Amino acid sequence: MNAIAALLLGMALGATLIWGRIGFAGAFRAWQTENRADGLAPLFVFLGAGIVLHALAFGAFDATGGFVAPAGLTVAIGAFVFGVGMQLANACGSGTLAALGAGSTRMLAVLPFFVAGAMLGTLNAEFWDALPALPAISFGEVFGWPAATAMQLAVLAIIWRFAAHGAIPDRRATIAALALAAFAVLALPIAGHVWGITWGFALIGAKAAQSLGWDPGGVSFWQQDWAQAALQAPLWADTTVAMDVGIVLGAIVTAQAIGQWGGFAKLRPRAWIAAALGGLAMGYGARISGGCNIGAFVGGIVSGSPHGWLWIVAALAGSRTGIALRPFFALRA
DSSP, rough: OHHHHHHHHHHHHHHHHHHHOOOOOHHHHHHHHHHOOTOOOOHHHHHOOOHHHHHHIIIIIIOOOOOOOOOBBBHHHHHHHOOOOOHHHHHHHHHHHHHHHHSHHHHHHHHHHHHHHHHHHHHTTHHHHHOOOOOOOOOHHHHHHHHHHHHHHHHHHHHHHHTTTTOOOOHHHHHHHHHHHHHHHOOOOOOOOSSSSSHHHHHHHHHHHHTTTTOOGGGGGGGGGHHHHHHOOOGGGGGHHHHHHHHHHHHHHHHHHHHHOOOOOOOOHHHHHHHHHHHHHHHHHHHHOSSSIIIIIIIIHTOOHHHHHHHHHHHHHHHHHHHHHHGGGTOOO
């Protein structure tokens, strides 16, 4: 029953992403190359509303399922690698699924390599987990949710004013960003955790590897009780996988309805290579850093975890590096 609800929630998320034209990779690139903040504006609305709604869920309704993780080298390195891949692939985690549903040819190369990268990231997780990091804390638990919310919104407002030039999204993007935040918080009761994307990719990759004879017995990541349970359960029963599939379906329906279907156009060979490398980098980076723009950045911040702020700083540095690499693959800067 939870998987069905997660599928429907994913469809709502996918429809909102396409209808509102909300994305991370293009918005970051426009800001970093042209100093344009119009693409960032709805992301600030989404994150601000998400902070408030999740604080209410955690503080007033005692919801569980926040993503609180140590802020350290592993998060920074993984987010940097993800940022590089994001610009080579021209998408992030949610963007890959939504763009695939909207008929993007590039995502046909990005997604399988994203899955492969996420799976590879689980194989040496023990090494990455041993790198130096600060203890995991939640601002909400340390300062109380009202104070933590005010503090995080103040930081967000400063960044919006000085980095994003106080850009205001148009009416459509604002509605979509608010709807996205409202749908995202529903992941807590439906999936039992904040909205995430890339765990589903790692699980799909592991299931595929198992079908080819791979034995997870020697991999510490897959020996954890929750990971073992996921491997043993049917793939469709996993709520993250169900939401991921739902995003694609919601994007298909919406793109067809509003005339944004891409139609799977041809790509040049170098674009295919960039897409594959970008997907691989995003998958690996997301797995070792705990997620993508949705799971690690947004999920971490709305949970009051400092690692979410560290993640986006490192990802933006990686994004700038990825932008510098785009000309080598004949991608528009």
